[in-house]
Amino acid sequence: MSDSTVSIVIPTYNEKDNVTALVERLGKALAGRKYEIVFVDDNSKDGTAEAARAMAAKYPVRVIVRTTERGLASAVVHGFHNTTGDIIGVIDADLQHPPEVVADLVKAIENGADLAIGSRYVKGGGCEGWSLTRRIISKGAIFLSHLFLGKTRGIHDPMAGFFMLRRCVITYLIPFSQ
Numbered sequence: 001m002s003d004s005t006v007s008i009v010i011p012t013y014n015e016k017d018n019v020t021a022l023v024e025r026l027g028k029a030l031a032g033r034k035y036e037i038v039f040v041d042d043n044s045k046d047g048t049a050e051a052a053r054a055m056a057a058k059y060p061v062r063v064i065v066r067t068t069e070r071g072l073a074s075a076v077v078h079g080f081h082n083t084t085g086d087i088i089g090v091i092d093a094d095l096q097h098p099p100e101v102v103a104d105l106v107k108a109i110e111n112g113a114d115l116a117i118g119s120r121y122v123k124g125g126g127c128e129g130w131s132l133t134r135r136i137i138s139k140g141a142i143f144l145s146h147l148f149l150g151k152t153r154g155i156h157d158p159m160a161g162f163f164m165l166r167r168c169v170i171t172y173l174i175p176f177s178q
Ligand SMILES: Nc1nc2c(ncn2[C@@H]2O[C@H](COP(=O)(O)OP(=O)(O)OP(=O)(O)O)[C@@H](O)[C@H]2O)c(=O)[nH]1
Pocket: 010, 011, 012, 013, 014, 015, 040, 041, 042, 070, 071, 072, 075, 091, 092, 093, 094, 096, 158, 159, 160
């Protein structure tokens, strides 16, 4: 599966200052692989979409701007529908999720996992020196549960999501017919 294409979905709302560094760091993490980066921007007023589009000159970046719908979870699902990769990932744009870890998550999928989840920083803690397994904790899972299991949506959570999965995992859950 090492020849697989990786699609990274990035939901954005007012992230102009972060998208350039994010794409550069993802580009390094995924160097030598086939990949695409799909931004789903909800009509940010700070020029996020333009800054992301500017990266398309040098990186495999596409930018989708939604004007009639808003919201993180639906932006991610919208992104999923606009990917082509066998491995699909989601990362926040605000650099709270280290883009370098994407390489580890891809490897976990290539080594047989259906889903690889990275946690982001924990307040008062930190994850320096932690093993990847230790870092793989609940936040991404909570995000996924909100996405796919409507009844969990009432639970208050920042809805952070940093994960990667095999395409077949979501084709099972979300019909891709559009
Ligand atoms: N398309 C889209 N993206 C969003 C929306 N809200 C947040 N985002 C993006 O989703 C990602 C996560 O949002 P954050 O605001 O960082 O959420 P968080 O990490 O839980 O909260 P903070 O601790 O404040 O950073 C970021 O890339 C945001 O730009 C939205 O309504 N639409």
